[in-house]
Amino acid sequence: MALRLGCDLDGVLADMELALIREAERLFGAQVRNERPGPSSLPASMADLVPEELTDNAPLRHELQLNMRQRRKLWQHVRAIDNFWESLDEVEPGVVSRLASLAEDRRWEIVFLTRRPQTSGATAQMQSQRWLEAKGFRLPSVYVVTASRGLIAAALTLDIVIDDTPENCVDVASDSKARTIAVFRMQSPPPVVLQRMGIHLVRSTHECLDLLLDVDASLERQPGAIQRVMRTLGLKQPTT
Numbered sequence: 001m002a003l004r005l006g007c008d009l010d011g012v013l014a015d016m017e018l019a020l021i022r023e024a025e026r027l028f029g030a031q032v033r034n035e036r037p038g039p040s041s042l043p044a045s046m047a048d049l050v051p052e053e054l055t056d057n058a059p060l061r062h063e064l065q066l067n068m069r070q071r072r073k074l075w076q077h078v079r080a081i082d083n084f085w086e087s088l089d090e091v092e093p094g095v096v097s098r099l100a101s102l103a104e105d106r107r108w109e110i111v112f113l114t115r116r117p118q119t120s121g122a123t124a125q126m127q128s129q130r131w132l133e134a135k136g137f138r139l140p141s142v143y144v145v146t147a148s149r150g151l152i153a154a155a156l157t158l159d160i161v162i163d164d165t166p167e168n169c170v171d172v173a174s175d176s177k178a179r180t181i182a183v184f185r186m187q188s189p190p191p192v193v194l195q196r197m198g199i200h201l202v203r204s205t206h207e208c209l210d211l212l213l214d215v216d217a218s219l220e221r222q223p224g225a226i227q228r229v230m231r232t233l234g235l236k237q238p239t240t
Contacts, residue, residue, distance in 0.1 A: 002106070002107045002108060002109055003106070003108045003109070003159050003160060003212065003215065003216060003219075004108075004109045004156070004157060004158050004159045004160075005103075005108055005109065005110045005111070005158065005159065005160050005161070005162065005212075006110075006111055006112075006113050006149075006152070006153055006156070006158045006160070006161040006162065006172075006178065007099075007110055007111070007112050007113065007161075007162045008112075008113055008114065008161075008162060008163040008164060008165070008168065009112055009113070009114040009116070009128060009142075010088075010114065010116070010164075011091065011163075011164035011165065011183065011185075012091070012162055012163065012164050012183050012205055012208075013090060013091060013095060013096055013099070013112075013132075013135075013205065014085075014088040014089075014090065014091060014131065015088055015089045015090065015091040016088055018088075018089060019084070019087060019088050019089070020064075020074065020078065021033065021064060023074060023077060023078055023081075024064055024066060024070075024074050027070075027073065027074060027077055028066070028070055031065075032064055032065055032066055032070070033064060033065075075117070078119060079117065079118070079119050079120065080119070080120050081119055081120060081121075082119070082120045082121040083119070083120075083121035083122055083127050083130075084119040084120075084121075084127070085116055085119065085124060085127035085128055085131060086127045086130050086131050086134070088131065090135060091205065092204060092205050092206055095205045095206060095209075096132060096135035096136050096137050097135060097136030097137070098206070098209060099137065099205075099209060100136050100137040100138065101136075102209060102212070102213065103137075106213075106216050108212075108216075110140075110141065111141045111142075111143055111156060111158070112128065112132065112140055112141065112142045112143070113143055113145050113149060113152065113161075113163075114128055114142065114143075114144055114145060115144070115145045115146075116128065116144065123144075124144050125142050125143075125144050128140075128142045128144075129142050148171055148175055149161065149163070149168050149171050149172050149175075150171040150172045150173070150174055150175025150176045150178075151175050151176070153172050153175070153176035153178040154175060154176035154177065154178070158176070158178040159178060159179065160178060160179045160180070160181060160212070160215075161176075161178045161179075161180050161181070162180075162181045162183065162205075162208055163180065163181075163182060163183070164182065164183040164184070164185070166182065166190075166191050166193065166194055169182045169194060169197075169199050170193060170194070170197060170199075173197045173198065173199055174197075179198075179200070180197075180199045180200070181199075181200050181201075181202060181208050181211065182194055182199050182200070182201050182202070183202055183203075183204065183205055183208055184201045184202070184203065185203060185204065
């Protein structure tokens with residue numbers, strides 16, 4: 001049985017945070033970067049912080065110190081950049097190429113999920129597809145999310161969804177049968193709700209790929225035993 005995967009882009013594969021920090025420094029100067037960030041709760045994914053949803057309590061990233069006016073100006077600036085989404089670096093060098101190689105070898109079916117706002121140039125979907133191809137993933141399937149990721153995972157009958165935003169992970173765990181892997185890069189303890197809901201945490205995308213290989217190998221040894229494999233690896237969601 002081939003795994004059907006949903007994979008977030010920003011924070012999992014693409015480093016949008018670094019790109020936004022660069023643009024913020026161009027607009028406001030280096031003083032917007034907090035060199036000694038204090039403890040904070042895990043911020044929402046940068047991709048989800050579109051201008052319409054920004055509030056005074058919604059941080060961009062704990063390294064940035066921007067007020068509401070600056071945040072809106074930053075996003076206005078980003079929206080005006082031609083093909084901004086194609087300019088991003090990988091969050092982990094070589095990770096897209098590795099994912100592509102594993103998907104081809106293991107026959108995984110992958111849909112890339114993103115909530116990127118539109119910018120000047122090509123659509124967010126096309127920019128994302130071009131970015132993935134440039135990094136080594138041929139013919140990527142990209143879906144720009146406008147609704148619940150959990151409902152999307154359910155509709156597409158995905159087996160596993162990979163994301164870096166706690167809210168998205170909880171959404172998938174609550175509204176679908178898909179198992180969820182959270183890429184949690186922060187040094188602080190993860191939100192308790194993630195572990196309570198049976199969401200598996202990894203520290204990097206490469207670690208996530210290692211886990212997927214373990215899942216796939218177990219499925220090969222025991223065809224049709226996906227529920228048992230998921231439970232063994234801690235990916236079984238609690239019954240309600």
